[in-house]
Amino acid sequence: MPPPSVTSPSSPALAKATGQRSFLIILATVVVVGSVAGWLILRSSRARREAIAKSQMSTLSPAAGDDLVAARALANYLVRLRAQVREHENAFLRLQQQKALSWHIRDLAEIERDRQIVRDFLATNARLTDTLKYGDGFIRAELNTAKVPASARDTALALYAKSQGPVLPLQMRVRRCDEVIGENALAVLNLLDLNWGTWTRDEPTGRLDFTNSITFATFQDYVAKIDAAARERAAAQEELSHYLPPLPQP
Secondary structure (H helix, E strand, C coil): CCCCEEECCCCHHHHHHCHHHCCHHHHHHHHHHHHHHHHHHHHHHHHHHHHHHHHCCCCCCHHHHHHHHHHHHHHHHHHHHHHHHHHHHHHHHHHHHCCCCCCCCCCHHHHHHHHHHHHHHHHHHHHHHHHHHCHHHHHHHHHHHCCCCHHHHHHHHHHHHHHHCCCHHHHHHHHHHHHHHHHHHHHHHHHHHHCCCCEEEECCCCEEEECCHHHHHHHHHHHHHHHHHHHHHHHHHHHHHCCCCCCCCC
Protein backbone atom coordinates (compact mmCIF):
# COMPACT_ATOMS: atom_id res chain seq x y z
CA MET A 1 0.00 0.00 0.00
CA PRO A 2 1.55 3.36 -1.02
CA PRO A 3 2.18 5.94 1.70
CA PRO A 4 -0.38 8.71 2.10
CA SER A 5 0.41 11.80 0.12
CA VAL A 6 -0.88 15.26 -0.59
CA THR A 7 0.01 17.83 -3.21
CA SER A 8 1.84 20.76 -1.64
CA PRO A 9 -0.76 23.52 -1.38
CA SER A 10 0.05 26.78 -3.12
CA SER A 11 -3.48 27.84 -2.20
CA PRO A 12 -5.45 29.57 -4.99
CA ALA A 13 -7.62 31.07 -2.26
CA LEU A 14 -4.56 32.57 -0.60
CA ALA A 15 -3.41 34.08 -3.89
CA LYS A 16 -6.86 35.58 -4.45
CA ALA A 17 -6.91 37.00 -0.94
CA THR A 18 -3.89 39.14 -1.74
CA GLY A 19 -2.71 40.43 -5.12
CA GLN A 20 -4.47 43.49 -6.48
CA ARG A 21 -6.86 43.73 -3.52
CA SER A 22 -4.17 43.81 -0.82
CA PHE A 23 -4.50 47.58 -0.42
CA LEU A 24 -8.13 47.12 0.68
CA ILE A 25 -6.89 45.87 4.03
CA ILE A 26 -6.72 49.49 5.08
CA LEU A 27 -8.42 51.52 2.36
CA ALA A 28 -11.66 51.89 4.31
CA THR A 29 -9.85 53.30 7.36
CA VAL A 30 -7.94 55.73 5.14
CA VAL A 31 -11.31 56.92 3.81
CA VAL A 32 -12.75 57.14 7.33
CA VAL A 33 -9.87 59.12 8.84
CA GLY A 34 -9.46 61.20 5.71
CA SER A 35 -13.14 62.10 5.64
CA VAL A 36 -13.13 63.14 9.32
CA ALA A 37 -9.98 65.23 8.83
CA GLY A 38 -11.47 66.72 5.67
CA TRP A 39 -14.67 67.63 7.48
CA LEU A 40 -12.68 69.40 10.20
CA ILE A 41 -10.72 71.35 7.59
CA LEU A 42 -13.94 72.20 5.77
CA ARG A 43 -15.50 73.48 8.98
CA SER A 44 -12.41 75.57 9.67
CA SER A 45 -12.50 77.04 6.15
CA ARG A 46 -16.17 77.84 6.50
CA ALA A 47 -15.48 79.66 9.78
CA ARG A 48 -12.74 81.67 8.10
CA ARG A 49 -15.03 82.69 5.23
CA GLU A 50 -17.76 83.70 7.64
CA ALA A 51 -15.32 85.81 9.66
CA ILE A 52 -14.11 87.58 6.52
CA ALA A 53 -17.66 88.18 5.35
CA LYS A 54 -18.60 89.72 8.69
CA SER A 55 -15.59 91.84 9.46
CA GLN A 56 -13.26 91.95 6.45
CA MET A 57 -10.70 90.44 8.83
CA SER A 58 -9.03 87.11 8.19
CA THR A 59 -8.43 86.32 11.82
CA LEU A 60 -9.19 82.65 12.39
CA SER A 61 -11.51 81.94 15.29
CA PRO A 62 -10.12 79.73 18.08
CA ALA A 63 -12.59 76.93 17.22
CA ALA A 64 -11.55 76.94 13.56
CA GLY A 65 -7.89 76.81 14.54
CA ASP A 66 -8.62 73.86 16.83
CA ASP A 67 -10.20 72.01 13.90
CA LEU A 68 -7.03 72.43 11.85
CA VAL A 69 -4.88 71.13 14.71
CA ALA A 70 -7.23 68.15 15.14
CA ALA A 71 -7.03 67.41 11.41
CA ARG A 72 -3.22 67.36 11.60
CA ALA A 73 -3.40 64.98 14.58
CA LEU A 74 -5.61 62.62 12.56
CA ALA A 75 -3.10 62.81 9.72
CA ASN A 76 -0.35 61.67 12.13
CA TYR A 77 -2.39 58.55 12.93
CA LEU A 78 -2.89 57.95 9.22
CA VAL A 79 0.87 58.11 8.61
CA ARG A 80 1.40 55.47 11.33
CA LEU A 81 -1.31 53.28 9.81
CA ARG A 82 0.05 53.47 6.28
CA ALA A 83 3.56 52.63 7.45
CA GLN A 84 2.31 49.50 9.22
CA VAL A 85 0.29 48.46 6.17
CA ARG A 86 3.41 48.71 3.99
CA GLU A 87 5.38 46.74 6.57
CA HIS A 88 2.78 43.96 6.66
CA GLU A 89 2.41 43.79 2.90
CA ASN A 90 6.20 43.53 2.53
CA ALA A 91 6.15 40.63 4.99
CA PHE A 92 3.44 38.92 2.97
CA LEU A 93 5.31 39.57 -0.27
CA ARG A 94 8.33 37.80 1.21
CA LEU A 95 6.05 34.93 2.27
CA GLN A 96 5.02 34.55 -1.37
CA GLN A 97 8.41 35.14 -2.99
CA GLN A 98 10.17 32.62 -0.73
CA LYS A 99 7.30 30.10 -1.24
CA ALA A 100 7.08 29.66 2.52
CA LEU A 101 3.60 28.13 2.18
CA SER A 102 4.62 25.66 -0.53
CA TRP A 103 6.76 23.58 1.84
CA HIS A 104 9.53 23.42 -0.76
CA ILE A 105 12.01 22.22 1.86
CA ARG A 106 15.26 20.38 1.16
CA ASP A 107 17.00 20.65 4.54
CA LEU A 108 16.37 21.67 8.14
CA ALA A 109 17.92 25.10 7.59
CA GLU A 110 15.14 25.92 5.13
CA ILE A 111 12.54 25.03 7.75
CA GLU A 112 14.04 27.61 10.11
CA ARG A 113 14.25 30.15 7.29
CA ASP A 114 10.54 29.72 6.55
CA ARG A 115 9.70 29.84 10.25
CA GLN A 116 11.31 33.27 10.50
CA ILE A 117 9.44 34.51 7.42
CA VAL A 118 6.14 33.39 8.97
CA ARG A 119 7.04 34.87 12.37
CA ASP A 120 7.73 38.22 10.69
CA PHE A 121 4.35 38.02 8.95
CA LEU A 122 2.62 37.31 12.26
CA ALA A 123 4.49 40.13 14.03
CA THR A 124 3.57 42.78 11.44
CA ASN A 125 -0.02 41.55 11.47
CA ALA A 126 -0.17 41.84 15.26
CA ARG A 127 1.09 45.44 15.17
CA LEU A 128 -1.41 46.37 12.47
CA THR A 129 -4.20 44.65 14.41
CA ASP A 130 -3.45 46.74 17.50
CA THR A 131 -3.34 49.99 15.52
CA LEU A 132 -6.76 49.25 14.02
CA LYS A 133 -8.34 47.82 17.17
CA TYR A 134 -7.19 50.68 19.37
CA GLY A 135 -7.41 53.39 16.71
CA ASP A 136 -9.55 55.64 18.88
CA GLY A 137 -6.97 55.47 21.67
CA PHE A 138 -4.10 56.32 19.32
CA ILE A 139 -6.09 59.22 17.84
CA ARG A 140 -6.96 60.47 21.33
CA ALA A 141 -3.27 60.40 22.22
CA GLU A 142 -2.40 62.39 19.08
CA LEU A 143 -5.11 64.95 19.88
CA ASN A 144 -3.92 65.26 23.50
CA THR A 145 -0.30 65.65 22.38
CA ALA A 146 -1.40 68.44 20.03
CA LYS A 147 -3.25 70.04 22.97
CA VAL A 148 -6.55 70.07 21.11
CA PRO A 149 -9.30 71.43 23.40
CA ALA A 150 -11.77 68.91 24.78
CA SER A 151 -14.67 70.06 22.60
CA ALA A 152 -12.75 69.70 19.32
CA ARG A 153 -11.16 66.46 20.51
CA ASP A 154 -14.52 64.93 21.42
CA THR A 155 -16.02 66.00 18.09
CA ALA A 156 -13.20 64.36 16.14
CA LEU A 157 -13.41 61.14 18.17
CA ALA A 158 -17.19 60.97 17.83
CA LEU A 159 -17.00 61.40 14.06
CA TYR A 160 -14.27 58.76 13.82
CA ALA A 161 -16.26 56.27 15.91
CA LYS A 162 -19.41 56.85 13.86
CA SER A 163 -17.64 56.36 10.53
CA GLN A 164 -15.27 53.56 11.59
CA GLY A 165 -17.88 51.48 13.41
CA PRO A 166 -19.35 49.66 10.38
CA VAL A 167 -16.01 48.88 8.71
CA LEU A 168 -13.86 47.84 11.67
CA PRO A 169 -15.38 44.31 11.93
CA LEU A 170 -14.42 43.65 8.30
CA GLN A 171 -10.87 44.86 8.90
CA MET A 172 -10.56 42.70 12.00
CA ARG A 173 -11.79 39.67 10.02
CA VAL A 174 -8.87 40.17 7.62
CA ARG A 175 -6.44 40.52 10.51
CA ARG A 176 -7.77 37.36 12.19
CA CYS A 177 -7.46 35.43 8.92
CA ASP A 178 -3.82 36.44 8.59
CA GLU A 179 -3.26 35.30 12.17
CA VAL A 180 -4.81 31.88 11.42
CA ILE A 181 -2.77 31.55 8.22
CA GLY A 182 0.46 32.34 10.07
CA GLU A 183 -0.23 30.16 13.11
CA ASN A 184 -1.09 27.12 10.99
CA ALA A 185 1.87 27.70 8.68
CA LEU A 186 4.12 27.57 11.74
CA ALA A 187 2.33 24.41 12.87
CA VAL A 188 3.05 22.77 9.49
CA LEU A 189 6.73 23.72 9.66
CA ASN A 190 7.01 22.39 13.21
CA LEU A 191 5.32 19.15 12.12
CA LEU A 192 7.69 18.68 9.20
CA ASP A 193 10.66 19.41 11.48
CA LEU A 194 9.49 17.01 14.19
CA ASN A 195 8.88 14.26 11.64
CA TRP A 196 11.99 14.85 9.56
CA GLY A 197 12.90 11.69 7.70
CA THR A 198 9.36 10.28 7.65
CA TRP A 199 8.20 12.32 4.66
CA THR A 200 9.55 13.16 1.21
CA ARG A 201 8.73 15.65 -1.50
CA ASP A 202 8.27 14.71 -5.13
CA GLU A 203 9.84 17.66 -6.95
CA PRO A 204 8.04 17.33 -10.34
CA THR A 205 4.56 17.34 -8.73
CA GLY A 206 5.23 19.17 -5.45
CA ARG A 207 3.58 16.25 -3.63
CA LEU A 208 4.51 15.41 -0.06
CA ASP A 209 4.56 11.68 0.75
CA PHE A 210 4.15 10.63 4.39
CA THR A 211 4.97 7.23 5.86
CA ASN A 212 2.77 7.88 8.90
CA SER A 213 -0.99 8.28 8.42
CA ILE A 214 -1.41 10.31 11.63
CA THR A 215 1.24 12.81 10.53
CA PHE A 216 -0.44 12.97 7.14
CA ALA A 217 -3.87 13.66 8.68
CA THR A 218 -2.42 16.36 10.95
CA PHE A 219 -0.72 18.01 7.98
CA GLN A 220 -3.97 17.97 6.01
CA ASP A 221 -5.83 19.57 8.94
CA TYR A 222 -3.36 22.46 9.18
CA VAL A 223 -3.42 23.03 5.42
CA ALA A 224 -7.23 22.98 5.37
CA LYS A 225 -7.28 25.71 8.05
CA ILE A 226 -4.87 27.83 6.00
CA ASP A 227 -7.03 27.47 2.91
CA ALA A 228 -10.26 28.22 4.82
CA ALA A 229 -8.70 31.36 6.34
CA ALA A 230 -7.49 32.47 2.91
CA ARG A 231 -11.01 32.10 1.49
CA GLU A 232 -12.49 34.02 4.41
CA ARG A 233 -9.86 36.72 3.90
CA ALA A 234 -10.79 37.03 0.23
CA ALA A 235 -14.48 37.31 1.15
CA ALA A 236 -13.81 40.06 3.70
CA GLN A 237 -11.66 41.96 1.21
CA GLU A 238 -14.42 41.67 -1.37
CA GLU A 239 -16.83 43.29 1.09
CA LEU A 240 -14.30 46.03 1.82
CA SER A 241 -13.98 46.73 -1.90
CA HIS A 242 -17.66 47.68 -2.01
CA TYR A 243 -17.62 49.68 1.19
CA LEU A 244 -17.42 53.44 1.27
CA PRO A 245 -18.17 55.03 4.63
CA PRO A 246 -20.61 57.97 4.47
CA LEU A 247 -19.04 61.35 4.95
CA PRO A 248 -19.71 62.68 8.46
CA GLN A 249 -22.27 65.46 8.56
CA PRO A 250 -21.59 68.71 10.45
